[in-house]
Amino acid sequence: AQSVTQLGSHVSVSEGALVLLRCNYSSSVPPYLFWYVQYPNQGLQLLLKYTTGATLVKGINGFEAEFKKSETSFHLTKPSAHMSDAAEYFCAVSDNPSSASKIIFGSGTRLSIRP
């Protein structure tokens, strides 16, 4: 069975500081990994995804994540936080999304940006 653990339900950083949101997964097969972002009162939208190939994945708004199989991690980073990055971030894992299998979400991390 798959699972996702997001460490830290709330992360607060200063504007311009490094953003690091942690995600660890469990999967018995090579995983497909995703980060979604949810702005207040909106649905989720895809930030970036890892399927196969290059383990460093770049997404929208300057975010990137690195798939580390040995650590079963897929942490999300951004070098310099902006006020507009304040949102909730969800990590998700799937074993074979092209077959419409169940995609499992983490519990989310709320990112706050201090001026």
Add this chain to the structure above:
Amino acid sequence: NAGVTQTPKFQVLKTGQSMTLQCAQDMNHNSMYWYRQDPGMGLRLIYYSASEGTTDKGEVPNGYNVSRLNKREFSLRLESAAPSQTSVYFCASSEGQGRGTGELFFGEGSRLTVL
């Protein structure tokens, strides 16, 4: 450019009442999903439909029924609402059927309160 459309956006019910949440997508996607979002619990899958004519249970199906009316539409029904079903409900779709990489496209959500 509607994407995934959910109705209604807000609903207040009394315990025991029934209602149906409607969802439609215009991206010709094969797979559709219903999630609920509760604080600190992330998104939990209620039901999904891999393709037109099929539905399957997710993590938390009790108290809900679904209908895949056609390729575009996937409805969620609460037959006898309970306060525990107070939540924000999201409909999502993906290409499925061996295509795509599993990216989910979300509606804006339906906020349901059961008194």
